[in-house]
Amino acid sequence: MKKALLLFVLLLTTAAFSQEDAWVYFADKPLAQSYIDNPLSMLSQRALDRRTTQGIGLNVQDAPIHQLYIDQVTAATGITVMAKSKWLNALHVRGSQTDIAALSGLPFVNRIHYANHSLNPGGRQLPQANLTTSRINKFLDTQVNYNYGGSATQVQMLKADWLHQQDFTGSGKVVAIMDAGFPGVNTEAPFQRLRDNNLILGGYDFVNKVANPYTGYQHGTQVLSNMGGYVDAQLIGTAPDAHYYLFITEDVNSENPVEESNWVEALEMADSLGVDVVNTSLGYFEYDTAAYSYTYDDMDGQTSFASRAADIAFSKGMICVTSAGNSGNTANPHIGVPGDAATVLTVGAVNNAEIRATFSSIGPSFDGRIKPDVMAMGVAATVATQSGAIATNNGTSFAGPILAGAVTSFWSAFPNKTNAEIVQLVKASADRFASPDNNYGYGIPDFQQAYNTALLSVSEFDAKGFVVYPNPANNQVTVTFTDVVTKPTIAFYNSLGQLVLQQTIENNPAISLDNLNSGIYIYKITFDNVSQTGKLVKK
Template identity: 45%
Template sequence: MLQAQEHAWVYFKDKPNAQIYLNNPLSFLSQRAIDRRDHQNISITTQDVPVEDSYVLSVKNSNGITVKATSKWLNAVHVFGSETDIANLQNLTSVDSIQFANKNLAVINTSTSKLSKVSKINKFDKEVSSVYNYGQATNQTEMLGVEKFHNTGIEGNSMQIAIIDAGFYGVNTASAFSHLLDNDESNGEILGGYDFVNNTSNFYTHTGTTHGTQVLSTIAAIKENEFVGTAPKAKFYLFVTEDAANETPLEESLWVQAAERADSLGVDIINTSLGYSEFDDSKYDYTYADMDGNTTFITRGANIAAEKGMVVVNSMGNSGNDTWHYLTAPADANNIIAVGAVDANEDIVGFSSFGPSADNRIKPETLAQGGSVFVVNENNQVGISHGTSFSGPIISGAVACLWEAYPNKTSLEIRQMVIENSKDYLNPTNQRGYGVLNISSLAPQLFLKNLFKEPPFYIVHSGISGDIEIRLMFKNDEVTIQVFSALGNFLADKKLTKRNDRLLIKSLSPGIYYIKYQYKGKSEVMTLFK
């Protein structure tokens, strides 16, 4: 009798060549990824090392087994095969334990911490109907106070965001995204991507949905006088992990693969508008008890992503009006930002999923507009859509601006700033969580008064710490900066270049300062009022 085919995760005992990798971290992490860890005092560990190739090969060569995905963080492979063939993998000396996605099947060995279950992406909210002038995006941007950051030149310029979604068709043709494809990183750029569902580097292929295109638009699109996203000059990686036509446990594993890729590239922020609790085959379904921050494979991956120093932003889900009205994985993960949805008047929309997590942590961490929200579609048209799928990325753009303004903060400190600047922070509820984000009070102030002409740099000032930072305006310029007090005391001297484009002066007292700069053979003096 032919056995049903099952999804399962196979965990390995170790990584026998880990030390060889750890001796050469650039063999598996980019310099940017290493720098992000160094900045936040995060160690590079065996968890970061790739899965042992020979272990994966031994599983691939086993009878009746197909390897669908690999996770270095969880030291596991996602396999597909009959229950018997999967169970036989326990005979491999490298295998530690096996977890079936079907909860009715027994765990084989239990030394690995528990895994399991997912809820639908809600396939996918609703589709589109057919300083900036934000146009139709004004309300959803100014609700958060993001325009205050844009007015000081902070538009996500130094931040990298990975969007993990379902399809990005039209991004490479719609003019609203053209600034991301001009090979000029100073005004934002798409740095790369991958379609993990179809195993292709062509991540612009039509996958049956343009959901990811619309998600990206809320952060990055620019249509003059019609629409501007919340971090239009950020840099992006676009990853497809969601199979629009099917809902299977494999999508969890593909998401973790994409998150690992994002980490290794040095990404700062991961945005996901996906959520799992129900599958096409109900034997894989999760329960609310599984939304405990430690059960589902995707949630465990999201936990690790946050531990690596990235800010993970995930939509809460659109099940608020359904029998299942709870959040979905990985919104239940620890130390991420789960985002619910309000309308233009900041009233909660009924479809926004409820918290708390099953272990009683407040969810969502914040709210943004997701009811009657404006997006740009693959045809370059601005239209209205609905869903936490869009409130999430709107928040991701705000996070990018916030972290750019406070580059010395850790990812967890940025997350805490988001929570504490959400309007219901002192009085959270199950559906609103900590409330609507407003970061206007955190915006740096531009105090530069120009005596002559527009300089090739800009200055941001932190009202909290008293620091000022002078930043190169265009990446290919070179400017020598000297800073003096009103009494003529010398404070700083630095040449700003593409690779060293910022000058930080800490704890500067209020007063008048002078900036002398040399640029293209000419010298200018400017006055800074702080």
């Protein structure tokens, strides 16, 4: 009897004091409106300009978490704050189940969600015999060194070389790469051109909380080389003239849900800095602790912390490109988090003959959507290593950035198009668009075709045309069209990206500016499901 009682006490003690991870969601943001009224206190001018171009307004998601809430959680007994998300108004915390549960007593806490699924109401129970799982190899191995000219196939497969010939190389666009580390980027020759042209804007290590991205595991170095690397006759990235931020969110020593939270925090920083395209050659499905792992049922784009944030990023005007994963030939062959998000451009891998790699994760998402979205070369892809050597590597980890760079260069050709328009053009150009499947998605994009389609839509817009006059204006402007259009509207945004005036034009081409102060405004005219922006000076 004593043995049984002792065992019972030990089990209770283990449950009470073992460390758990959880997300603590708050009920509100008491100071949100003050931040919305002063947007430069939370977003850069470039971030505001990106939203203005796409007609995206500010909302409560953009305001930071209320600091007093963070302070009270941080001060709670046994609680360590690991990461935070303003978009989801939540903190990732670590502590005993007892200490985490006690946070629900704080009046501003809305709910608590444990990474251990069995601790949540209605959470699934895992077999006790399966307390840990084998880790999926998201970083496949380098195979061949010094492959001269090897990057030609991976670039030409997408017709990204055609974009480069038209001088669309990513100039004017900003990319954030979230990965495991970038050693050698600050010293080695394949990245010299990026350094000489000041194309690396900065970075941050969210794992160690330091502003030094040039450390960690070299996976991020190789990923960056697919986009921005430049070694004549050996390796040319798909977006060699884009600007880059480098963020470390992955801890290669373990697989834990805090990496999702690091990723979300980096994504929010990318938004605030005005990033256009985000590349993530990471994915999450199984964690070191089985109780934290996802199942295929969770791949619905709505369950995971990271996938929900990815959709928010898209609503802010960014394009998230993520690798599908390398588990296609395992017991769990489906795409992982955040590749299951509806708005993410999820990329699978093919070889140089355009045949799917057996390791490339498959779809569909659990709710039946096409995944992966598109494919790019991820078998023997040419990369640069942390030592500056040119090598080849396998993995959707490299198909993703090759595609992301091509998207960036393509968007630089049409900077006034929205993220949704760019993504749709990319998908529509793919070779299986008419008959997508769960192995290839919509197939391999053709960026020359995408460009021609986009150019046609711009030409149609220009053919109909409009004039806004006078400019500069006093108290009124008039908008006239050169052809019949449907449902024309005009919106005006101030220099902070705030919508200050909006009205239909169809029956009233004269727009009063009486309520606008003197200054420079961005206008956006929309008709026939297309839109165009311009500048107006109010005297």
